Amino acid sequence: MKKTEKGSATPRIGVQVFGSQNARRLNPKKLLLSKWTAVTPHDQEKHFIVTRVIQPEPPATRIESIELEAVYSRRVFSLFWHKLTDRQQWLQGWQ
Template sequence: MNKTEKASTASGITVKAFGLPTARRLNPKKLLLSKWTAAAPHDKEKHFMVTGVIQPEPPATRIESIELEAVYSRRVFSLPWRRLTDRKHWLQGWQ
């Protein structure tokens, strides 16, 4: 880490000075029932909750996908859990 970066241990992210966080660390085992906000809402769907963690066939392999449910419309869809780390599309918590 150089002088322009500092670590934030409380949230587990690296923050550049005068900028947005560069990466978000997520534990896929702790995603169940977590809350997310879409950065660009579509069809009045802004707030989402992780309602399912899709387990892979061989249980020893890593979790790849999650199910998100829109709070407003109750629409459910799945996506790779690593997409939640992209701050351009998803914000952690309901905002």
Template sequence: MNKNPLSPKKLLLTKWTAVNPRNREKHFVVTRVIEPVPPSMRVEQVELEAVHSKQVYLLHWRELTDTSLWRQGWV
């Protein structure tokens, strides 16, 4: 498993391509980095929005580091 080097604080508005599209949804944008409560905790999740359908998905941000699932940018 290869990894994309990422920082959760720099993910907002980044573009992603799903390696195995679901429901014909391939291209996504990180629309929100979910801030933890309390703020001293680490960021765990992000919201991804499908470009075509506008469907929103909640995802653990570390899943984006798995290159067998995600490619950074729109490929």
């Protein structure tokens, strides 16, 4: 008796593919103190840590911005958290 393979050449109906290989899914509420590596470092700033998740004025609205701090220079800047999903600019963790 032959085993039936589960994979097939035809695509399944109802399966969702989220973006390309260059995108990742993140939860903005879990970004605090997460570590990031810039793919193209500038001024020896390669490693960053999320030091603040900026809460919107009416608390019922979505979080849009975070503050990143460069580990080397301690420079802090604000960034839309969606930009961290681009793997061509940011890598998760310190690498």
